[in-house]
Amino acid sequence: MRAARLIKMVLLLQSRPSMTAAELARELEVSERTVARDVLSLSEAGVPVYADRGRAGGYRLIGGYRTRLTGLGRSEAEALFLSGVPTALREMGLADAASAARLKVSAALLPELRDAAAGAAQRFHLDAPAWYQEPATPALLPAVADAVWDDRRLTARYHRKDREVERELEPYGLVLKAGVWYLAARAGGTPVAAPAPAAGSGSYRVYRVDRFTAVTATGERFTRDETFDLPAFWTARAEQFARSLLRAEVVLRLSARGVRQLPYVTERAAAREAIEQAGPPDEHGRLTVTLAVESADIAYSQLLALGPEGEVLAPPALRERFAAAARGTAALYD
Numbered sequence: 001m002r003a004a005r006l007i008k009m010v011l012l013l014q015s016r017p018s019m020t021a022a023e024l025a026r027e028l029e030v031s032e033r034t035v036a037r038d039v040l041s042l043s044e045a046g047v048p049v050y051a052d053r054g055r056a057g058g059y060r061l062i063g064g065y066r067t068r069l070t071g072l073g074r075s076e077a078e079a080l081f082l083s084g085v086p087t088a089l090r091e092m093g094l095a096d097a098a099s100a101a102r103l104k105v106s107a108a109l110l111p112e113l114r115d116a117a118a119g120a121a122q123r124f125h126l127d128a129p130a131w132y133q134e135p136a137t138p139a140l141l142p143a144v145a146d147a148v149w150d151d152r153r154l155t156a157r158y159h160r161k162d163r164e165v166e167r168e169l170e171p172y173g174l175v176l177k178a179g180v181w182y183l184a185a186r187a188g189g190t191p192v193a194a195p196a197p198a199a200g201s202g203s204y205r206v207y208r209v210d211r212f213t214a215v216t217a218t219g220e221r222f223t224r225d226e227t228f229d230l231p232a233f234w235t236a237r238a239e240q241f242a243r244s245l246l247r248a249e250v251v252l253r254l255s256a257r258g259v260r261q262l263p264y265v266t267e268r269a270a271a272r273e274a275i276e277q278a279g280p281p282d283e284h285g286r287l288t289v290t291l292a293v294e295s296a297d298i299a300y301s302q303l304l305a306l307g308p309e310g311e312v313l314a315p316p317a318l319r320e321r322f323a324a325a326a327r328g329t330a331a332l333y334d
Helices: 002-015 021-028 034-044 073-083 086-092 095-108 116-123 141-150 230-245 256-265 268-276 297-307 316-333
Strands: 049-052 058-061 152-162 163-177 182-188 204-208 212-221 248-254 288-291 311-312
Touching: 002 021, 002 034, 002 058, 002 116, 021 034, 021 058, 034 049, 086 288, 141 163, 141 182, 141 212, 152 204, 163 204, 163 230, 182 230, 230 268, 248 256, 256 268, 256 288, 256 297, 256 311, 268 288, 288 297, 297 311, 297 316, 311 316
Parallel strands: none
Antiparallel strands: 049 058, 152 163, 152 212, 163 182, 182 204, 248 288, 248 311
16 A cells, blocks of 8 residues: 555655645655655655755655556556547547557566557447437547647637637537547637636637638637636536536426436436435325426427326326326227
């Protein structure tokens, strides 16, 4: 346990100019006193860790010290070769770079671990696109990816409803969701001197890359807001988007089995919220819930999958629609 922590400390110090005791303690999930003891142990082992004193001080490696990759175990090496999605790398124009990186890592591994790449590839394959969709790579994706890597501003034209719009964007990150590429960007060329907005604030927007019709790199670099957290931003924005679609409500009476099935036939978070906010079951064990839905038409197509395990109570028009469907189905089997 301690040996793994010492190795992680060295790798952390390799990746940054310096780190404070508090930062190392947070990353390693130990106390600052433990960090001080570990630094002493590394120094005694010949690792040149230097401590800068003072308020702005911290720990750093001196003399260009680098550790080698021969400390990787088999499971770590196999996980490393699974860290990317091959299709995504190819679509961004990074397949050659990824291949070269894998070769360099393989060459640095111990001989008995050099089959890790083949072993991982034959056991796990990541297929990003959703079912029943023909994956299509946006033609402008490599250009957008280059701008993301280099922190370069873009002038982009894209389809917005029934018109085309041009914007200057600061491209922060790319997200691949169910086979569709999205760009998280800040629009309008926000001045560097302006206060850095929070990752979830409105200054960042999400754009579908396949709706771009033209992309031109301006050649001007922007200063990235280092507090921006792409995974956290995407999670918050995706949840916000899903909730924004739920503009109607349906009242349902569910059997115990219907309660279990509901999250699988409609929006999962809305189903969970409806069940959590419901009152106690009736004398027959049925639960009455108020479910947020996108529309009555979509609710009809989704909730039909519940069959007799769910009864629509409101709105009246939707209840009558289900009653008519039930009568029609019964007639077919009469």
